[in-house]
Amino acid sequence: MFRLTAGHRPSIALATGLTLAASALGLAQPLIAKHVVDSSARGEVLWPFLLLLSGLFAAEAAAGAIGRFLLDRMGEGVVRMVRHGLVSRLLRLEMREMDRHRRGDLVSRVTADTTLLRDVVSQALVDLLTGCLVSAGALLLMLWLDPLLLLLVVATVALAAAVVATLLKGMRVASEQMQTSVGAVAAELERALGALPVVRVYRAEEREAHRIGERVDSAYRSGVRTAKLAAVMSSAVELAVQGSFLLVLVVGGMRVGSGGADSLGDLVAFLLYASYLVMPLSSVFRAIGLIQRGTGAYLRIDEVLALPEEPAEQPGDRAPGTRRPPAPALEVSDLHFAYVPGRPVLRGAAFTVPHHGLVALVGRSGAGKSTLFALIARLYDPDDGTIHFDGSPATPLNRRQCRAGIALVDQNTHVLEGTLRENITYAALDATDDDILRVVRLTRLDHVVRRLPGGLDGRLGDHGGTLSAGERQRVALARALLARPRLLLLDEHTSHLDAVNEAALTRALSDVSRECAVLVIAHRLSTVRHADRIVVLEDGRTVACGRHDELLAKSPAYRELATTHVLHSGGPGNGER
Template sequence: MSERRAIFGRRRDDDGPRASVRELLPYLFPKKGLLVGAIVLSVVGAAFALAQPAMAQELIARVEQARPLEWLPWLLLVVVIVGALLDGLQHFLLQVLGEHVVLRTRRTLVARMLRLPISEFDQRRVGDLVSRVGSDTTLLRAVLTQGLVESVGGVLTLVGAVIAMLIIDPLLLGLTVLVLAVAIGAMLAVMPMLTRASGAAQEQVGHLTSALERAISAVRTVRAAGATDREVAAIGERAEGAFGAGVRVARISALVVPIFGVAMQLAFLVVLGVGGLRVATGEIAISQLVGFLLFLFLMVMPLAQLAGAVAAVSVALGALGRIQEIVRLPSEDEADAGAAVSPVPGAPMVAFEDVSFAYPGDDEQRTVLDGVSFSVPAGTRTALVGPSGAGKSTTFALIERFYDATGGRVLVGGTDVRDAERASLRSLIGYVEQDAPVLAGSLRDNLRLGAPTASDEQLLEALESVNLGGLASRSAQGLRAEVGEGGVLLSGGERQRLAIARALLAATPILLLDESTANLDARNEAALKVALDVASEGRTTLVIAHRLATVVDADQIIVLDGGRVLATGTHDELLTSSPLYRELAAHQLLAPAE
């Protein structure tokens, strides 16, 4: 985090990330037409609102003076009704504008999240990121729906009311302003506290979402371990933390209501008392006092709107700080100034030259790869073997450029991947990860992830090639059959083969298979091996395997241990030259025991 502070020059204190009003403004104007319409309605509504006390004062004066009322009562009624209709239309426009604010913010945030460097996901909780897209963006809507735009008309109403009150009686206006100024000063002193408390509350909601996401994603493991009650208690603690933070926000925001209420009551009592005395002494007429009180009441709504707008902005700035924390992070695209990858004829398709690597964010900076060098000729099959933690999967992560090597060079098609455009690089590579992730959705959705234009016939052929032909016919929905969250409706082996079929459909010149047969039985493993033999023709294939039987016919096998290359050769060569490989093979009955 200290490194990130140095990069962005932003401060994150104990109350969470902060944002400025200047950063908030671009989010509020996604639809300028709606915004202008709402402001115009607010201004017109202010004019109608100001007309009502003036007309009421004139009505009372005519009654006092026994003059005919004529059309004045009906005109007042029309003004009241039209003003109410304008308020309703303005409310609708503001609600729609608020939804646009949320939509634009969510699109911006999701686009940024899905383009962040992989190292950011290593350091962040998924639930907290989801919370920022969900609840934090919703709070921005309150800036509009709770009075920011309405306050434009409110200011005009306030100014008009003050001018009218000044004309009626400057003394009463001075007393009113004095009382309200004290209240406004007190409210402004509370607002920074509200911003900090709101940011802390959103942080707690993010922690709660993260804890819940963690438990739900592993609900079977939790049930099997008898840990349901403990998880419920742990999530309950997070919920209590969010509750406590929310109560702190409520406690602070609750100060605004009594301050404002007491101020208005005091202003009303002062005007009523002093005004009554001035009526008794003949300094003003009773119609003027009534008119002044009506304008005073008219001030209540714009003042409440302004207070609500200030409170909404304070809360929104806390939420926006969490949103901006993600938006400010550099995406892979922004850091990607490389050129398109065009494999050089005759160059190794993949090569490591004295590569060293330590995962970013690791305080101990433990070296995962140390001086790794090897090359993979185009169109060949290479296997990476070795004990767990040897650095095999890390080599794949560097080929995909999920991370950049901290030393040495990784080359694909003769191009240093750090000089390559990531999208171009990854378009050359099909990658099946160790845990073979399957996305919630249908079979078709999963298969088309890397080949969006593939026809249903091609999808079915890919399933047949990995011995999953019966999967589409198992349900009447065929390729539209759902696989469940994380592929829960499939077996482990089916998930793995589906991921392989997905990679095969992409028809990339490089294929990376990380433990691709780990969850397969002997029959499916044999069938898949035949399919991979066919799929590997004309491709460069790198396979990580613990089961050496699947890679004994590889063109070369690289033995890794402790982040170093111990030996390279064929199966027969390594049985002679590599003690570690011979030991691994002996444990799997592929070599005579020593």
């Protein structure tokens, strides 16, 4: 908590000072009340004391309100800082780490967990500090007024403190379990909503609702456990408050009646100080409970902040693209890689891509084609082997330099929520309208522009929900082409296109391949026939390279792909990691 509030300590100090000032003003009020009671009994003038009491009350309220506002603002500031840190960390996580975690649970840590943390920072910490200080002041004044009554109050409060202490660990564990269950609910719901057409077509609504409901029930049970512990704690505190007052009232009243206490005013003052002792202590107990609940949330946040992210960008020797032929645009040498140790996906892939022309990667599902793309895009680093861009090894270059000359269209054809223009210009924010219209024509998105309300500025919905699969694919292609990359990676870019659009796009890529290197994962013979070079992958190894006719003549592996319809003339392509 101390580390979290690093940038906000002046605000905390000011808010704490105001809260303590308000408490000091409150501590003065019982003494004034004592004088009012005693003066009334003697028939003296009361209005100066009443006026002073009203002023102290108003000043206390004002100081407390300002202090509370500063604390709430500080709490929001801390949450903003934590959320910025979490978002930054999540967007830079190593892909292996992202593969190990569920997206919905990670989102829950940015939203639900940080909200709980805000309450801890803005309330619990200062309540803990000011409550202890105010209670200490009240104890000293009560000791001065009546040590015997103070002993009764302390005994009652100590009993409540013992009960609270036994509940704290259980509350922290239950709270952490509840936050984990809430994260699981978000993850399961994100899973189901992301595949909603599949859920409905296969009539799995009840099954998915039951699956998510189990997580909801788990969160409910943890929440009830937390509520049970909080209820016992709250009851213990309330009993301490009421018991202290009753004891002081009964014993103190009997002593006043028998002449054992100084005066009725002393009893009134002591009762008021008892409230200034017990109420701050009750806030201390609640603050401790809130901190225990917040600890569970903070542990989940800290787990994310401790996950490894992509290495910090260091200045590379030089950006790719400064050395031209004879070095190829891309050279892959003896590449080995496994997502899980002991289960290799690539076992020595090797090929080159020239600065101009179209190279096709072919192979059965699971041969490692999409994995090669992920390594070329530096989403992962190879276990062994090297990747060279324009003759420079990728490792000394930082990832941003490697990616600066690359555009990627993967199997998922990601379309972001926003407008068509925002999606197309995602990698080229300074693109002109002429450049945008050029790629719109190349990818045959003209009719989409005409159909959308607002044209280029029409919104596409979440995940491009207003578009067909083929239109989403063409939006992703337009985005890649607008970036004018030196190396264009296309993962079965025509899988959702009809014959007319495929033919038009093939002609467009023929023009693009004269300006940059194009590497495409292909499952269609129409794509392969037009390729300048074909690379055949089998079990993570490169087994043949050449043109279509050459490979048919000399490569049994390629002939098998062509004759067993792994390479086909139409329909959607296969995909693998």
